[in-house]
Amino acid sequence: MFTFMEDAVPRPAPAMDTLESALKNQIIPDQEFLLQGSVLDTSLSLLIERLRGLCDNADAKLEQFSDLEVVFVLKDFSAPPSHTPQSHGVMLRVRRSLDHPELPWQLRYVGYPEVGNRPALVRNCLDVTVSTNVIDFLQELGAKVDHEFMAKGYILKKGRIKVTVFKIIKVNNGMPKENLETLTMSHLVELSVITSKIDESVADDLRSFADQLKPLVQLEKIDYRRL
Template sequence: MAIPVSVNVPLTNETIDATHKNHIVPDQEFLLQGSVLDTSLGVVIDRLRGLCDNADIPPETFHDHEVVYVLKDFNAPSNPGPAAQGDILRVRHAVDHPELPYQLRYVGYPEIGNHPALLRNCLDVPVSNNVCEFLQELGAKLDHEFVAKGSIMKKGRIKVTVFKMYKIGPGMSKDNLEPMTMSHLVELSVLTSKTDMAVADDLRVLADQLKPLVQLERMDYRRLGPP
C-alpha cells in the first residue's frame, strides 16, 4: 500500500508572503460555533450574504463525507485526560467532486486562555484517496462518520460555513440520508498563527452581527462524544 502523498498546506492570501519570509505555517484555528433551526435557515443565510464578501453571488455549496479516527499513543501515561484519549484525525472528501484530493485534518484540544473564540491547533493536508487504509495500518480506530451538506461564504480571512449533518446507515446513498437534527450548524473560523491573535476580535465582531438570529459561542463538541 502506498503512503498518502501530501502537498503544501493551503495558506490564506494574506499570510502567504509572511509565511514565505518567516517560514511560519498558520497552524492555529479560531472557531465559534452555534446552531439555527431549519425553519430559520433562510433568514440567517440572507443576513450572512449581506455581511460577507460577494453578496451578489450565491454561496458556494458543498457535500462532504467525513470519517473520524482516533490514534492513541500506547506509550502515554494511563492517567485520564486528553493525552490518554488519543489524537483525533479527520478525513474528508467531496462527494460531488471525486477528482479532488482527500483532506486529512488534525485538530488539537482547545488551549486554555481568555480568547474571544476557541483556539486550537489545526493542520489540513491534501492526501491521496488511500489515506483511510494508511491510518488503519498505523493503528487508528474508526470513531464515527457523517455527511455534511451546506454552504460556504467568506468575510475577508474568515470562513463561514452553514451545514447540516446526516447519519450514514446500511443501505443509505448520498441522496437518501437521515438528518441528525432539525437544525443547521453555523461555524466561523480563521486560520492564523500565534503571532497574529488580533483576528479573533474580527471573528467576535461578525458573530455579534448575527445576533439574535444565532448565538455563536466557544464550544468544544468533542467533550460531548461522537454525534
C-alpha cells in the same frame, strides 16, 4: 582558472529540518480561531440572507458543499494511563467531496482548545491534501474508525473569516448517498480563521462578526471536553 568546490554547492535541507524551521518561524498556518452555534431549519433562509449581505461577493452564486468525513482515533499505547482527553488518542479526520470526486481528499488534525480568556476558541489545526488510499494507510498504522458523518451546506467568506452553515447527516452502513438520517432540526454554524500565529485581533474580528448575526444565531466558544 576556477576550481569547482563540491562543498560550496548548497544542498537542500532535510524535510524534517525544513518543517521544524517553518514551525519555529510561524510560517505554517496551524492556529485555528473558532466560534460555533446552531440555527433552526425554519430560520435558515433568514440567516443565509443576512450572511449574503454581510459577506464578500454578495452577488455571486452561493457556494454549496456536500462532504463525507470519517474520524479516526490513533491511540498512543506508550502513554501512561490518564483521565485527560489526550489519553484517548489522537483524532485524525479524513474528508472528501461527494459533489466533486475529482478533488483531492483532506486529512485534518485538530488539537485540544488552549486555555485562555479569549473571545474565541483557539486550537492547533493542520490540513493536508492526501491520496485516496489514506484510509488504508491509517488503518495500517492501527487507527480505528470512531464515527463518520455527512456535512451538507454552504460556504461564505468575509475577508479572512470562513463561514460554514451545514447540516450534519448520519451515514448508515458507509453509504453517503443512501439511508441518510438527519440528526437534528437545525444547521451548525461556524466562523473560523486559520493563521500562522496567535493573533489576538482575529478573535476580536470573529466576535464582532458574530454579534452582527444576533439574534438569528448565538455563536460561542465551545469546549467539547466539558460536554
